[in-house]
Each structure stands twice: as structure tokens, then as C-alpha cells.
Amino acid sequence: MNNEQGKQAYRKLLYFFENKIPVHFGLYSGGWKNGYILDLNEKMLTLVIKEFVEGELPILLENVIVDTIVKFKVKEE
Numbered sequence: 507m508n509n510e511q512g513k514q515a516y517r518k519l520l521y522f523f524e525n526k527i528p529v530h531f532g533l534y535s536g537g538w539k540n541g542y543i544l545d546l547n548e549k550m551l552t553l554v555i556k557e558f559v560e561g562e563l564p565i566l567l568e569n570v571i572v573d574t575i576v577k578f579k580v581k582e583e
Contacts, residue, residue, distance in 0.1 A: 512551035512567035518575045519546055519553060519567070529555075532574035539563065540578045 523543040545554040
């Protein structure tokens with residue numbers, strides 16, 4: 507977990523933020539998050555996500571596992 511990983515996460519999350527696409531990603535601290543990115547800060551390497559279950563959450567980008575960042579898919583019933 508370092509600045510370079512945070513920068514990689516920023517670059518990948520920027521697409522989802524700019525296009526208002528719901529995102530799914532895993533965290534090094536455990537678990538995962540699903541929702542819309544409300545704010546993405548390149549200088550501070552932080553994001554605020556409107557998580558579908560937990561509401562608004564601030565997250566450090568170096569805690570995001572870059573390879574897990576994908577478009578959120580709704581489960582078919």
C-alpha cells in the first residue's frame with residue numbers, strides 16, 4: 507500500500523466518476539464497496555463513495571485493491 511497504488515486507483519476510478527457509473531472494489535483492510543463515487547481527489551488521494559448499503563463513506567485510495575475495480579453489476583433474480 508503506497509502512493510503509487512493510490513495513483514493507479516485514482517486513474518482507474520476516474521472513468522467511473524466522470525461517467526457516473528456505479529463501481530465495485532475490494533479493500534486491503536477487508537471487504538468491498540459498491541456504489542457511486544461522489545468525490546475523487548487526486549491531490550489527497552481520497553474518494554467519497556455513496557455506498558449502496560452504508561451511505562456516504564470517505565476512503566483512502568491506497569486502501570483500494572486496484573485489480574478489483576470494476577463496474578457494479580446488479581444481480582439478476
